[in-house]
Amino acid sequence: MSQMSEQEPVSEPMKSMKPGENKEEPKVSEVEEFPLPDWIPQWAREAPKIVVRAPGPKSKEIIKIDRDYVSYAYDRCFTFTIEKAAGTAVMDADGNVLLDFSSGIAVQNAGWTHYKVTKAIQEQSAKLIHSMANDAYFDKEAHFAKLLAEISPGKALQGTFFGNSGAEAVEAAFKLSRYHTKRGEHLAFFGSYHGRVGAGLALTSKLKLRYSYGPLAPGIIFTPFAYCYRCAFKQTYPECGLYCVDYIENQVLTMGGTTGPIASIFVEPIQGEGGYVVPPKEYLGRLRKLADAQGALLVFDEVQTGFARTGKMFACEHFNTVPDILVMGKALGGGTPLGAIIAKRDIMRKWRPGSHSSTFGGNAITMAAGLAHVNAIIEENLADRAAKLGDYAIKLLKEMQTRREIIGDVRGKGLMIGVELVKNQYTKEPQEATNIQGKCWRAGLMTITSGFYGNVFRIAPPLCISKAQLEKGFEIFEQALKDEEEFMKIGTSAPPG
Ligand SMILES: Cc1ncc(COP(=O)(O)O)c(C=O)c1O
Incomplete structure (x- = not known):
């Protein structure tokens, strides 16, 4: 948790330390591999796998009907039609397989479609x-x-x-x-x-x-x-x-x-x-x-x-x-x-x-x-798994924060982690996350946001996620943050996707 309040001028001791760079933080010991459980089918183990630019033809067909007949009240952030899901992966109607960091908003804790x-x-x-x-x-x-x-x-x-x-x-x-x-x-x-x-x-x-x-x-x-x-x-x-x-x-x-x-x-x-x-x-x-x-x-x-x-x-x-x-x-x-x-x-x-x-x-x-x-x-002892993988994820995200100025705060417990984006780590002006979310999605990572300003990424994967999948997801996430930072530097904003 940051020791600085909003808009506060930078005090001397903090100047030498970037947010997220807490030298006194205990080192998280090498985390186990936590492989995916055996019940998860092969197609879901291969996430992410993008075969067609979404929405593909089958998704489009369904979306067209939906737009005519389903209420517009739902605020959908992904333009694809969900077809099936297993473990930590979701497949759309056109065969794209996404790695999921949302658990369908903290619903599928033991994994999607648990056998x-x-x-x-x-x-x-x-x-x-x-x-x-x-x-x-x-x-x-x-x-x-x-x-x-x-x-x-x-x-x-x-x-x-x-x-x-x-x-x-x-x-x-x-x-x-x-x-x-x-x-x-x-x-x-x-x-x-x-x-x-x-x-x-x-x-x-x-x-x-x-x-x-x-x-x-x-x-x-x-x-x-x-x-x-x-x-x-x-x-x-x-x-x-x-x-x-x-x-x-x-x-x-x-x-x-x-x-x-x-x-x-x-x-x-x-x-x-x-x-x-x-x-x-x-x-x-x-x-x-x-x-x-x-x-x-x-x-x-x-x-x-x-x-x-x-x-x-x-x-x-x-x-x-x-x-x-x-x-x-x-x-x-x-x-x-x-x-x-x-x-x-x-x-x-x-x-x-x-x-x-x-x-x-x-x-x-x-x-x-x-x-x-x-x-x-x-x-399946998923509380323990979430605790250990969560500590590891927070460690990786705090390291990412030292590289990415767009990350203002990393906080969480277990696999309920918030990554709050800002235009500037010291003024804490919120940075809207929609472009980054779109980029992650196009690259095969399904993430959702929250927060009053819509600037907090939720890292909330199914608790059966593997260590390797967490790392893969963070790779995609960091690339999207990096791209957005570059667009911010040239004074424009990345187009969705
Ligand atoms: C903390 C909390 N309470 C209540 C609700 C409402 O649940 P539901 O959407 O099932 O009505 C939610 C949904 O996101 C929630 O996060």
Whole structure:
């Protein structure tokens, strides 16, 4: 984490050291090779392989129909038609094979189309598709809820409610926190993302996503997140003593920012859409104390950070802090639409029959797929793999930062790494990433961006990625950064692709 605040003049000791060049950083020992698992087919091992300039003829045909009949609301960044995927590779309709650094936005943690997930769906669908879990009991729902309790942070949570998406799970957490506290105000953070509907949208801070949908659910108070690289208070960690939490305590909650004690604090342990922002290690513990002092519930949204992505089963384990409610989604379903919350037993028990429900909650297919995916993550020890490969990836990216002035910050945990681009490492003026993303894609690397300014690359490959594939992906990434730097120097911008 940078020690410099935005626009701060360069102090003498920092001048001799380029950002990313931390001489005191421990050396990451030689990382194992981490070969691709055996189940990944040959075509996917050969990624990337570009056979035709995308969109090829087959992709074009489908895109033409799509543009006539599918809503334009989706903000698609890749002009190809996805045909199949396996492990860390995605194939388009024309046979191009891309190396994937996105996991379909942190969904395919054990690898795309994991054979155990496929088998579980096939077997389950031959027996039962709709479990009517609203009205009857279903074995896989009970077993899945038991497994989630066993792997919950500190084994402290027990009692799961299953829904159909991350946003729906956020809605459940929102309702449960109101039901439990009988209060109606909630704290959320700038840079947050909790979904596109209902409470999830109301808790999301990005203006582009909220624009023209007001009034949203009332009672949500936003406050700055611990985004140390761009501190809202122009402070420097650790000297700041986490002033951003003092501000909540001494200003927001004390000086009338609310109408009284709040129901809950909604926070992503590591902000996802906000730009893969990792707060200081004591941050979540401070929020825990703050919630306890208010008699409020602490809700961790681990939709993007969960299921070994950060090198631990849940990101909050890095911070030794247990929430009252944990929100899950994305990887939970192994690629099927599934979201859930798990809460402390006494809190979940507050809900009486009929307090909340969903037709497809506990659906037979999503339960089978999710159970198989989460079990694969456990059995294949993917948290450990993500931790080791993540350390190695951060080392490579920090080295890259010393060569590439366009990289302002590298941060992350496990294989959830953000690379923030800037026009200048000292002024930190954001550098838009679309051209670079296009160049990576043309060269066979699928990457996605995030952050308020759209200038943060997410390095979030499936956790089964090999060391060699990581290195190959970084080669492509650095070449695209280098090309963009050259265009920036001659005062123009690279055309997409
Ligand atoms: C942290 C977080 N919460 C909630 C959501 C919403 O999930 P979904 O898109 O499944 O509704 C997302 C999606 O990106 C997310 O990253």
